[in-house]
Amino acid sequence: MTDTDDIHPSRKPFLDWLAAGTLTLLFVGVILIFRVPAEGAADEVSSNFLFMGRFHPIFVHLPVGVLSFVLLLELISLTKRGEAKWGETALLALLVGSAGAVLATAAGLMLAQGGGFQGGTFTLHLRMGILGTAGILLALFLRLWGMSANRSRVLMAHRIVFFLSFAVMGLGAHFGGNLVHGSRYLTQHAPAPIADQIRWIEDTLLSWVTVKDKLGPGKPPTPPTQGEETPTLVFSHLVLPILEEKCNNCHNEDKSKGDLRLDSLAMILQGGEFEGPAAIAGNSAGSPMITRVLLPLDDDEHMPPEGKDQLLPEELALLRWWIDQGASETMQLEELSTPSEIQPLIERILKPSTP
Numbered sequence: 001m002t003d004t005d006d007i008h009p010s011r012k013p014f015l016d017w018l019a020a021g022t023l024t025l026l027f028v029g030v031i032l033i034f035r036v037p038a039e040g041a042a043d044e045v046s047s048n049f050l051f052m053g054r055f056h057p058i059f060v061h062l063p064v065g066v067l068s069f070v071l072l073l074e075l076i077s078l079t080k081r082g083e084a085k086w087g088e089t090a091l092l093a094l095l096v097g098s099a100g101a102v103l104a105t106a107a108g109l110m111l112a113q114g115g116g117f118q119g120g121t122f123t124l125h126l127r128m129g130i131l132g133t134a135g136i137l138l139a140l141f142l143r144l145w146g147m148s149a150n151r152s153r154v155l156m157a158h159r160i161v162f163f164l165s166f167a168v169m170g171l172g173a174h175f176g177g178n179l180v181h182g183s184r185y186l187t188q189h190a191p192a193p194i195a196d197q198i199r200w201i202e203d204t205l206l207s208w209v210t211v212k213d214k215l216g217p218g219k220p221p222t223p224p225t226q227g228e229e230t231p232t233l234v235f236s237h238l239v240l241p242i243l244e245e246k247c248n249n250c251h252n253e254d255k256s257k258g259d260l261r262l263d264s265l266a267m268i269l270q271g272g273e274f275e276g277p278a279a280i281a282g283n284s285a286g287s288p289m290i291t292r293v294l295l296p297l298d299d300d301e302h303m304p305p306e307g308k309d310q311l312l313p314e315e316l317a318l319l320r321w322w323i324d325q326g327a328s329e330t331m332q333l334e335e336l337s338t339p340s341e342i343q344p345l346i347e348r349i350l351k352p353s354t355p
């Protein structure tokens, strides 16, 4: 087979090049304009940008859908006949998909201007999203070149770049999902071997970007592995799991709404933007992390916000009890008498359902 094949004999590709060039300029432009702000400094960001940024979670579905279609077309186009028949369609779809990816990147960068995002998951989502989009644009140019010059080798190179970029983008998107839904959203109900695989991939990637974070404060204390006679720490073993499930999708190191993290005692005591320490030892009735929950459901300040998974009465009772007992990290269950209303909950948390 010669390198110069007459696959697409009569192309007039000017408009395609123009479109691809414009997209690339836009992509580079938004990256330069919206470089992620240095920690926290986001107060004077125009609310128009933040408004547009909030469309990010909607825009992202466009490239995912369209580029999956491109994936299918590229597989069909692996044969010369397939390329002759579907190459143009693949190009059009790739253009639309690239436009979607650039749009999603732009909105994402605007959204990040609002601050409140930091940490490894966010870094990976940002970098892989940008890298994936850059790769998709490169693939677009390679396809244009391959088609205009009728070179099947360039088309092959295009496909390799496309497949790799799509994979990077997919992984980046997964970390975006983790940002929104919490890092256990996908693995929680996955069969153990699959969940382990996914976590391994996540941890490996995270370890590339979070070396320096690990040294910093604010890591949740790793609960001691439960051996036979290790005491049950009220905070690590009972309180934290509840917060993880009901609160920390929004109050974690990657996403700290109201500048509040509830993923370690230090962070709880450091508190949030307006209300100060979220827990006041010995005074649950005066602790924002309790008063917010006690507000009527339709109150704007009610936690968790309306529509989200709410605390059960016994979970609230446990949090209150922990605060009233002193809100410490070292409190041991065995040393205290537990109110009967939270006893069943404690048993449920400590004996995770074994399927």
Ligand code: HEC
Residues within 6 Å of the ligand: 243, 246, 247, 248, 249, 250, 251, 257, 258, 259, 260, 271, 272, 273, 274, 275, 276, 278, 288, 289, 290, 292, 293, 300, 301, 303, 304, 305, 308, 311
């Ligand atoms: C869906 C996201 C979400 C969930 C889940 C959530 N929060 Fe919030 N939380 C927010 C947002 C957004 C704010 C900032 C706006 C505000 O102050 O109401 C906030 C603010 C707060 C504040 C005030 C921080 C400050 O000082 O300004 C407290 C306290 C709080 N949340 C506690 C909780 C607790 C406790 C839970 C779990 C029972 C929880 N939140 C679950 C989104 C969430």
